[in-house]
Every structure is written in C-alpha cells, then in structure tokens.
Amino acid sequence: MATPRAERAASSPEPRARKPKDGRPPLPVCGWSFDGRSCRERGDHFCTPRAGHAQAFAEEICVHTKDRWARQPFILADWQREEIVRPLFGEVRWDAEAECYARRYRSGWIEIARKNGKSELLAFVALYMLVADGTESAEVYGCARDKDQARLVFNVAARMVALSPVLAKRLRVIEHAARIVDERTNSVYQVVAADALGNLGSNPSCVIFDEVLTQPNGDLWSALRTGMGTRLQPLLLAATTAGNDPASFAKSEHDECVKIADDPARAPHRFVFLRNLPADADPWDEANWYYSNPALGDFLSLAALREEALEARNDPARENAFRQFRLNQWVSQSTRWMPMHLYELCTGTEFTDPAELRARLAGRPAWGGLDLASKLDLTAWCLVVPDGIDGHSSALWRFWLPEAAVVFLDEHTDRRVSRWVEQGWITTTPGEVIDYEVIEADITADCAALRVADINYDEWSGEPVRQRLERLTRVDMYPVPQTFRGMTHGMTELMTLTRSRSWSHHGNPVAAFCFDNVEVRHPPGEPDLIRPDKPQRGKTGKRIDAVPTAAMAVSGWRLRGQKPKKSGRMVVMG
DSSP: OOOOGGGGOOOOOOOOOOOOSSSOOOOOBOOOEETTEEOOOBSSEEOHHHHHHHHHIIIIIOBOOSGGGTTSBOOOOHHHIIIIIHHHHHEEEEETTTTEEEESOSEEEEEOOTTSSHHHHHHHHHHHHHHTSOOTTOEEEEEESSHHHHHHHHHHHHHHHHHOHHHHHHOEEEGGGTEEEETTTTEEEEEEEGGGGGGOOSOOSEEEEEOGGGOSSSHHHHHHHHTTTTOSSOEEEEEEOOOSOTTSHHHHHHHHHHHHHHOGGGOTTEEEEEOOOOTTSOTTOHHHHHHHOTTBTTTBOHHHHHHHHHHHHTOHHHHHHIIIIISOOOOOSSEEOOOHHHHHTTOOSOOSOHHHHHHHTTTSEEEEEEEOOOTTSOEEEEEEESSOTTSSEEEEEEEEEEHHHHHHHHHHHTTHHHHHHHHTSEEEESSSSOOHHHHHHHHHHHHHHTEEEEEEEETTSOHHHHHHHHHHHOOEEEEEOSSHHHHHHHHHHHHHHHHTTOEEOTTOHHHHHHHHHOEEEOOTTOTTOOEEEOSSOSSOOOOOTHHHHHHHHHHHHHHHTTSOOTTOOOOOOO
16 A cells, blocks of 8 residues: 655754854754655745645545545645645744744634534644654643533544544554554543543643633633643644633633734734634625635535524524524624514504503403512513404503603603603603502402413512512412523413414513513523523613513413313413
8 A cells, every 4th residue: 555645754853053153143944854845944934845744644644534525535625724734834933942943833723613624624633743743652632611522523533543544554543531542652642621630641742622612711721731831842723613701711712812813923823713704794695604614615505504594584592693603703692582573473453552452351361470670670560361362362561660760761762661651551650669559459450350360470579569469369479580491481482472473462662672672591501591681781771571571471371371270260271
C-alpha cells in the first residue's frame, strides 16, 4: 500500500541562529520541509509547507464518516482550508526561548452555526495533534459540558480511525474509556468533562473544546489552558455556536474574540474565526444565510433551512432558535412568545363594552385564573368559558389599578391606559395602592354571574385575600407556582388554542397589549419548559398580566374540567 505524502513530512530541527560577535543577528531561515518544498522565510511568517502538511493529513489520511460521504477522503471545503486549517497551522513565529520556530496560534476560537461540520473539523485536528504534529507523549483532551457531549467529537475521530487504513494501523481505539492511543509516540487522546478536573493530566499538548456555550463557567477552560505552559506549541481549539446568556463565560470569550478579530495585535497568539450574522441583517433573506453557514449548498441542505425559516416566521420562540443555531446570532434567554397575527385571528366576536361581554357569558361554566399583583401595579383576573360565544372557548378579563399607577403607565403607553380606564377595560381604585376589597367584590360578582368551577391563582398572592375570596365565592382555589414546571402546561395549552383558533379574546385591548409584550424563558437544557416573562424590567410601561392569568385559567379547565368533582357542584365535561 502506498504511503500518503503526509506521512513523508520532514521533521528535522529548524536551523538555529548563530550567535554574532556584535549587533543583532538575523533570524535563521525556517527550513521546515514537506513534499519536496522547504520554507526559506525568516521571522514571523506563513509557512507554506506546514500548512500543506496539515491539509494533506486531512485530505489524504482522514475520511468522512457519515451518510453519502462516508469513507471518502476528507477534502476540505474552500473556507475550511483557506480560513481555518492553513492559517491555524501555517502561521509561525520565532520562539526566542526555545530558539526555534513554533506555531503562532496557541488557542483558537471557531464560532459558526450548527451543522457546518464542526465535529468533523475538530476530530481531524485532534487526530493531527495526536499523531502528526511530531510531539512525543502528546496529551490531547476532548472537552465539553459533560462526557456525553465530549464524546460527540471523539466518536467521529474514532470512526475516522476505523475507516482510514493508515490511522487504523497506527492507532488503538479504546471505546469504553473514550480513549485513542498512539503507542509509537506514547501519545493519547482522552475525553474529559468539567466534573473530571481532578483527574486531568498536568501537561496537555492539545485541547479540543466543543460547544463552549454550555459551560457554566471558565474553570475547565482555565485549568486546561494553564496546564499547557511547558509545551512548545500547544493548541487549545474551541468550537461553538452562539449562545443565549449575556452573562456566560462563552459570551465573555466571544466579546473578546470580536475585539481580537478587529485588532489581531491585541492577542496575536489567538486565532479567531467568527461567522455571526449581524443583528441588523434580514434573517429571512437567503443570501444572508451563507455567511453564518459556509457549508450551505455543499453538505448543508438549503431546503432544510428554508423549512426551519418558514416555521420560525410564524413562531417567535422558534425564531429565536433559528437566529441562534442557524444564523449564529447571540440572543436573549427571553423570547417573544405570541405571534400577534395568529392572536388577532382569535378575536372572534368583538365587544367594545366589557360589561356586555360579561352579560352574554352569564350562567355558563367557567374556570378562573388570578394574579394578585403588588399594591402598586396591575392586577388581573381571567375567566375561560369553554362554551363560549363563537362555538368555542371565550376569555373574559378584569384589570385593576390604583389611580397613582395610571399616571406612570400613561407616560409609557401614549395615554392608552387612561383611555382603557374610560372605556371600562381597567378599574381604578382611589389612592396610591390597590384596594383589595374592590377586587374581591368584582370577583365575587363574576362567580355569581357565571358558574365558576374553580380558580387557579399565583401562589405568591396574599393569603388573607385568598381566604376571603374562597369564603365569599365558595369556589375552590388552587395555587400555581409561577415556575417553569408550574406554568408550562397552561402556556402550552393556550398556544395550542391560538394555533387552532379555538378560543376568542373578543378584542380586549388590555389583553392584546399584554400578549404583545410577553416573552418566555426556558431553563438551560430544557427547551420544552417555559414561563412568561416581562421584558425590560424596571421603569417600563410594559405589562403581561393578562397572559399568566389566561394560562392558569386554561390549565385549570384542561386539568380538572374533564374530571367529575366530589363537591357536588356542577362540572362541565371538557
């Protein structure tokens, strides 16, 4: 079997500078040779043979591992070759302490959208640093948030070894230990995670860091980076997609990399490859997708992105994910939740007088949701009536404000709050704090007019108010934690009703204002859990109170409206 030319790389020492008798000596010629070509450059320079050696290892030794490309040579795409591999391995500097040339870049940061071949590229680098970098006793570590995440790159590397005749002959893969060994040079590639800091070797020559956005802090990063101090030309290479936490370690590194990209002299030892679509670019213009997805049209499907974009345009939560993972934009954990064009389709029969709507729904079974806000803010109460006016469920709200709060909110809403008070959509109480007696009287009246089965309420609401309401209305009340797990069911059911146009809000302007403002948050790693969130906390006129009350009312209806109750009160089957 012919030996690939990457195996024939010359690794003779670079010539050393002669010590002059006087004056500053010229630096020696680089002298690094590969494939019949020797570098004759001096000082900091781009070493063509070194770049060619790394490229040849990828294209002649490594192979693709998946789908229709499996077992084919790992031919680098133009952007991989010219913008990452060749500069990363080709740029060199004169190391005065070691008196020889060494790679310029000791760390690298690749930030690109998902499914652009990061795992394959990292696997190639790990294998190159393990077996082709000319380092004895190399220690290559694959790192991520946890061992399962770190194994994603390892699995690709292990498969490359299995499918490459040259690598399969040279390396031994120990699957159960997530370890690849080169016994010829006593070198090892090992998977580690953040919880294995105490077991790490003290002298890594290369660290492959996948999806830095998932790291809770920089401890693992710092531990590995500081362990490289004795290596001549170590490499810490990170690859990640944009995240959604502005206070995270990954965001701080991203911000620093942006500065380095603008001014490489800021940290000449750090390699930076950033492909984040600018925030002001049109996310729906296909021409913009290629910047964050350089593999688009090559091994990344344009049709797949078109499908995701279509879904994202109709779902703000999916839009956030599309921006983050497909456009590589840093986004907020909070995302706009309600597609208002879908919300408007659920208007149903529109009412300009809330009293008229209340009268039309009188006598029908209902489920309630109550959010007793602070005494200085908007308080909301929602009734969901399954047997509504338009052949499906109807929502009926009340809102209360202390008079003093109206002035503040008017300043931020172009006096809309005053108009809603005049039109009867909001009830005000005298003074600077809300009068709970007014709220209790209105809710008691609603419970008498409609057949309210039960009420879900914010568990942080005042206990005395809850006790009085239960006594006055004779309706069971159930506390709902305003947490991800407490709110997900109601929010999900409410969105389902919206998408199927199975409810009517009847044009309540205060509710529309709240639904237009509301954002949602997801806990890390659990995208299916959500809770409503108010944007721009602080002195702002935005309010969302109609949303959690509607979600709680819908949740009560869906959870208990299907089950007969032992109390003897009438319950309508869902």
